[in-house]
Amino acid sequence: MVIAKRGLVLGATAAVLTTVAVTGAGIHLSSQAFFRDSPKELVDEVWQIVDRNYVDGTFNQVDWQKVRNEYLSRNYTSKEEAYKAIREMLKKLDDPYTRFMDPEEFKSMQIDTSGELxxxxxxxxxxxxxxxxxxxxxxxxxxxxxxxxxxxxxxxxxxxxxxxxxxxxxxxxxxxxxxxxxxxxxxxxxxxxxxxxxxxxxxxIHPVRYSRTQDIPGGVGYIRLNQFSANAAGEMRAAIQALEKQGVSGYVLDLRSNPGGLLYASIDIARMWLKDGGIVSTVDRQGVSDRQKANNRQLTNKPLVVLVDGGSASASEILSGALQDNQRAVLVGTKTFGKGLVQSVRGLGDGSGLAVTIAKYFTPSGRDINHAGIVPDVTIELNDAQRQELSRNREEIGTKADPQYAKGLEALQQQIAKHGRSASATR
Structure with missing residues (x-):
């Protein structure tokens, strides 16, 4: 079964919406009638997909062949019984990101995040x-x-x-x-x-919002990215191009509380900020590494600060890690979530779906951030009162009333001064 690249989801989480972005996920078009008549075949199809693709060849120390024998020795009189058995079977992997979705859940997951949720x-x-x-x-x-x-x-x-x-x-x-x-x-x-x-x-949900502020001489291009959905790269490109026309001196990219999303959205966006250098490596259980690099399509070389926190996960960590490793940006905030896993999401014959952890990813310098997260260059914590204030008054996010943004401005001014000295030295 071929899985389109844009069906790869980073550290896929269950969204308490009617969707998470899996645009482009490959769909296996087996006969629905076949699976209604033979629910055991659905159980076996799920087992086979995991057997071929799961990131850990030991299946997290589980005898996966024994699991197959156990679940295929049963008789299933309905697809609901098969669904229950599949969930039990996957639970043995002790991996919350490898999960089964019934047809309703899978249909919800496929809805494009640019629409209404x-x-x-x-x-x-x-x-x-x-x-x-x-x-x-x-x-x-x-x-x-x-x-x-x-x-x-x-x-x-x-x-x-x-x-x-x-x-x-x-x-x-x-x-x-x-x-x-x-x-x-x-x-x-x-x-x-x-x-x-x-x-x-x-x-x-629109994943990107942006504005030009006068918080420093020349202006700041403030861009907030909420999630790496199917249209995130397009909206990011439009934001950078608009702010470049306005002649900003530098940028603050806000990835706080961004839980991630599509792998290739993070790569596309990284290429907008990087002229060259590595972005991410994904490694499957055979040790095969897919390395993604910048491709000389940078939209701006102006100084950049990236805001991160404990809610910045998966695709956010790929982007921030790539910018940090390439010394393209200064990271400000707190340590990120620590989710370094990639899932493929695919449809099954009866309209249900399966997400399977197929790879780990590493930053350009080879960091495995799963559980460890990414430590910012400048650490600044918010206390509970500050968190609550920003939660109640969300219009203060990305203003000088936002302590992490304010600290980011300080770092940005330092980078602008350094950038100016460097430019003068090359004249």
Missing amino acids: TGVGIQLSQDEDSKKLVVIAPIEGTPAAKAGVLAKDIILKIDGKSTDGMDVNDAVSLIRGPVGTEVTLTVMRNNQQKIFKLKRDRIE
Whole structure:
């Protein structure tokens, strides 16, 4: 089965929306009637895909052949029984990112993120050690973000139901629902419980917003990138070109609370900032490395500061890591999330879908950031009061009232001065 490059998703997480971006994922067009009659064949197809593609040849120390024998020795009278068996089978890998989606979940996942979404606007992950459900990041402008849900919040209850032992898919099913209905989340933050009553809504997401500010002489091009969706690269290109025409002196690229998305969106965007140098290497279980490099299509060489935090994950870490390793940007903020895995997302014969972890990625210098994250060049933490203030008054994000942005301005001014001295020396 061929998977289009744009079907590769970085550290794929279950989005508590009706979609995450998987535009271009290959679809296996086997007969739906065949799988209705033979649900066991669906179980075997999932096993075969994992067997051929999973990133770890030991299957995380699981006897994968024994698993096949166990699950194919059963009789399945319905596709629902097959779905349950598949979820059980995949759970043995102990990998929250390799997951099965029923047809409704998969259809939701395929919706283009440039359209309207329905949900509360958070992306979830399952902590590999504690198995707790953790918010990677709220999507900006959504009900969750407006209510004050933050990256790293641990979801304890959904409408009063404990999440102990609950997998991400089950949590997503409980949180999603019709527009206008409510869901109550009980979260743990800094050893304190907080309760959020969220109203589900339709959400239109544009991944990029930008502005020119007069915070330093000559002006700053401020660009906020919320997620690496199918249209992120196009919107980023338009933003840089517009700001270049306005003659800004330098840029602040804000990747805070950006949970990631499509692999090739991050590569396309990196090429807009880099003239040459490496961007990322992905390595599969055979040790085959696919190295992506800049291609002399840089849109600007002006000084750049990148803002990151604990909600900056996967594709955000590829972009920020590439810019840091190539000494193209100064990173300001706090350590990133630490998600260095790539998934392929593909359709199955009955309309269901499967996400499989197929590779790890490394920054140009060879850093494996999975779990470790990327440490910024300039560290500045926000205290709880500052976080809450920015959550309540989101118009202050990317202004001097935003402490991390303010620190980024200081770093940018230093880079502009250095850039100016360098330019003078070459004349």
